[in-house]
Amino acid sequence: xxxxxxxxxxxxxxLLAIQVKGGRPEYEIFITxxxxxxxxxxxxxxxxxxxxxxxxxQSYIRLDAxxxxxxxxxxxxxxxxxxxxxxxxxxxxxxxxxxxxMFGKLSILVISMPVLLALLETISKFxx
Amino acid sequence: xxxxxxxxxxxxGILVTVISQVLKHSGREEHAFLTSLAGLLIVLxxxxxxxxxxxxxxxxxxxx
Numbered sequence: 033x034x035x036x037x038x039x040x041x042x043x044x045x046x047l048l049a050i051q052v053k054g055g056r057p058e059y060e061i062f063i064t065x066x067x068x069x070x071x072x073x074x075x076x077x078x079x080x081x082x083x084x085x086x087x088x089x090q091s092y093i094r095l096d097a098x099x100x101x102x103x104x105x106x107x108x109x110x111x112x113x114x115x116x117x118x119x120x121x122x123x124x125x126x127x128x129x130x131x132x133x134m135f136g137k138l139s140i141l142v143i144s145m146p147v148l149l150a151l152l153e154t155i156s157k158f159x160x
Numbered sequence: 161x162x163x164x165x166x167x168x169x170x171x172x173g174i175l176v177t178v179i180s181q182v183l184k185h186s187g188r189e190e191h192a193f194l195t196s197l198a199g200l201l202i203v204l205x206x207x208x209x210x211x212x213x214x215x216x217x218x219x220x221x222x223x224x
Binding site: 045060066 | 218221
């Protein structure tokens with residue numbers, strides 16, 4: 033099953049990273065980054081299924097494509113921010129990781145502003 | 161692109177560690193530095209295309 037393969041990759045990378053940590057610490061970051069990349073490429077296939085399902089769902093119910101695009105964009109930003117901030121945290125640079133996460137949150141807020149405005153508009157239309 | 165990427169990087173890491181130790185003990189400091197630099201470059205050449213591919217996939221997948 034896929035999950036066993038993922039677990040094997042993660043464990044192998046962790047053990048190898050510890051092995052190399054003594055001699056040359058910079059390779060530890062490379063090994064963990066390689067493991068993250070491997071696992072990501074397995075993840076993409078699963079993600080593609082989810083995104084196709086979302087698109088199919090959109091055709092059934094009358095939903096503005098803009099909102100689904102915003103949703104997907106948020107997921108993308110979260111994933112990239114999470115990937116890079118965790119790698120920075122592994123390398124021991126908490127401040128950089130914090131900054132990346134802060135930027136990720138703010139960019140998600142910026143993206144969701146139009147949706148919020150549209151919501152308030154509809155509400156004000158009901159009230160007035 | 162499965163797990164052999166990790167094994168390659170680990171192999172280069174261990175090899176460079178051993179070589180630099182040997183070179184250091186035999187008195188050639190700068191050679192040790194050069195080998196570690198070479199090892200670093202090799203691993204970078206392996207990893208950078210994958211990272212580029214990662215961000216390209218994310219850009220296409222999420223329409224960023």
